[in-house]
Amino acid sequence: MSDTILTLKDNITVRRMRESDAEELSHHANNRKIWLNLTDRFPHPYRLEDSQQWIKHCNDQAHWLSTISPIDIGPSEAKEAFKARREESMLPTNYAICHLDKPIGTCGLEYNSTGTPCSVSLGYWLGEEFWGRGIATQIATEFSRWVFGTFDWIVRVEGDAYSWNEGSQKVLRKSGFEFEGVQKLKAFKDGKYGDVVLFGKVRPGFEPALMKTGDP
Secondary structure, eight states, X not given: OOOEEEEOSTTEEEEOOOGGGHHHHHHHHOOHHHHHTSOTTSOSSOOHHHHHHHHHHHTOGGGOEESSOTTOOOTTOOHHHHHHHHHTTEEOSEEEEEETTEEEEXXXXXXXXXXXXXXXXXXXXXXXXXXXXXXXXXXXXXXXHHHHHHOTTOXXXXXXXXXXXXXXXXXXXXXXXXXXXXXXXXXXXXXXXXXXXXXXEEOTTOOOOOOOTTOO
């Protein structure tokens, strides 16, 4: 079974991470320019050990996501059977972005079942030598499409970018994400403050039942 989920233009693929990816990923990730545009969970300097730990985390099924909605239990289905059905449908949430099958970055999802049960947040980064080629736009466009096609219970894919990262804001806009607002001075990086610019993409054709004032 192939571990590739997307095949894009210019020899770009998106696939599951492998232990052998650690050296290449740490080479690209150890870049202050990349670190400045990501949260502090992304370390700098980025060592080989950091890459190895991240790959191990991504390949641990405890951090995967089910293609079955967490509330999609059948009317007569036992909780144990529903749990087993969901566990059988688990998929990784983070993947390697590759050029000629060599990793040049990563993309992935973050899911918060408590705060936003039908939404995920998109994240990605690319090695600097691959900037300016339209790769990030391909990734944001096609990976979000894959998410909607794979997890039919996900309604929203969210993205954000620091106010100083105009490149990532352009990527999200080009990829069909809509501007949704600004969180003033939420960002703090390298001793300086900035805003977080919010974007979102709703499942195409989705027609929700909307809660109204006064509904029980």
